[in-house]
Amino acid sequence: MSVDPKARLERLAGKIVDFRLRPPTGPYRTFFTPNVVGHVNRLLGHPVPRSYSISTETGPGSEDRALAALLREMDSVGVRLGVMNGRHSVNRPVPVHIEDKELAELTQRTDNRVLGLAGIDFDKPMTEILAGLDTAVKELGLVGVCIEPGLARTPMYADDEKLFPLYERVTELKVPLLFMSGPLAGPDISHTDPVRFDRVARRYSTMPVVLGHGCYPYVKEAIALAFKSEVTGLLNVYVSPDVYVFAPGGSGYVEGINWLPKRFVFASAYSFMGVEDAVRDTLALPLNEDALDDYMYRNAEALLRSAQGGAAQ
Template structure:
């Protein structure tokens, strides 16, 4: 069984114009070209059929509100409408603009009225480090609502924002202040992978999202990702969560590369399903024993 923690449907409302991400298109050109020819990219029917064929339990879709910084928005309403239209397989995370006075209220509305089940903070697009005090009310609301938060971690390729905002040390500051917060660092921290491993090891409620990175790189010498494989199949095996990051990568390719890693059946099941189920507080469904 599979849970994909990161995906975007091939619909206009999920892909508005994003000039601030133009450098991403250069960096990910090869994998996005491959993705464009995949079954999931062949319209909405192909996208839905891909997840059906793979036996996917859930797919997480994330809103983003960058109105103040970049005039970009994947609306909470668009995510909620998709989830409502396409059934319980899809789970939505909210996106709010922390520069706006109503950010906390918008987050509360997204959860309590739209049915979204988490918060997405792409901090480099917000031009804030994760430990910026302007985000504290959102973390406090997430704790109150008992929903998880996805926080961007690691390098970003938007040259309009310093890459330093993605350092795991800022997440450490957040988790020290809010140890009860359920959070996931994704992508998995490159080029500060070992630092992220240390932070995740320290904090019981911090997970690592294996998304926006080719899974095969975890086994490639000198890639910088190798420690994720070493620690992720041992002391952090219950912290690793898979996401395809479609359309940055074909869903089938990401799953295939994950299945090709040297993992035990127990650990593979944790990475591909059970850890995400635990993080999302899903109803029990043949999860590995903890």
């Protein structure tokens, strides 16, 4: 299949939505260390994003300069919006907490170019978690929720009954739920088995479920889950493979996007890959044009409309 990446870039300019973009600021910088970011980018055949490198510089103003560089990078390849997620990673030598208020502040600092998904701190009682979701969506203006049950102090699977009240509240709030899946989603890769997410998506059939990192390495199984969502008419599962499109076996996602274009969502997973590199490499993939448009922005816009009760920003 012959494609013209340059023509595609011109056509998509100012439309693209990056559904997993972690700005190089504050706690994100603590979580995504230079060693980790450098190693992942090398595995993907790219240099560390310039905006991330700026954030590691000493001296005043480096964070502001890094944010400005990130926005320029987004502009250079037509990315209109980014979506960032809160997280509470406690099973680390130095725990990292990316709070909802920090996300709201980053949205303001980027002139609404990067929107936030509320994180879940499983060290808190469920009543406090649910109240926090109300605050995040109704008061702070966050556009969804991100959940990482396999990274809790006591790891859980996505279909653990203890999580059902949380899913019920997300359903009531009418916002999308982004799961962290993939090989790093828990102490072992059973935490990314699509059957867990299948059970949640069927039980809460009106809740949009986005599978960040595409359940890699379960590529075929993730596509099967998307197919099931499509043919049953539930239409609530979205696979977001991000950098794993370019990993061994990731070509299966490309086939899946062409086959089920309404069930996939583009993301760079910045800073694991630069926004510019992710867009340019994606536009070179053998995707048909209509499927490409769905993947790069239409499906994400539909998810954001569900959260905002109207047109996406």
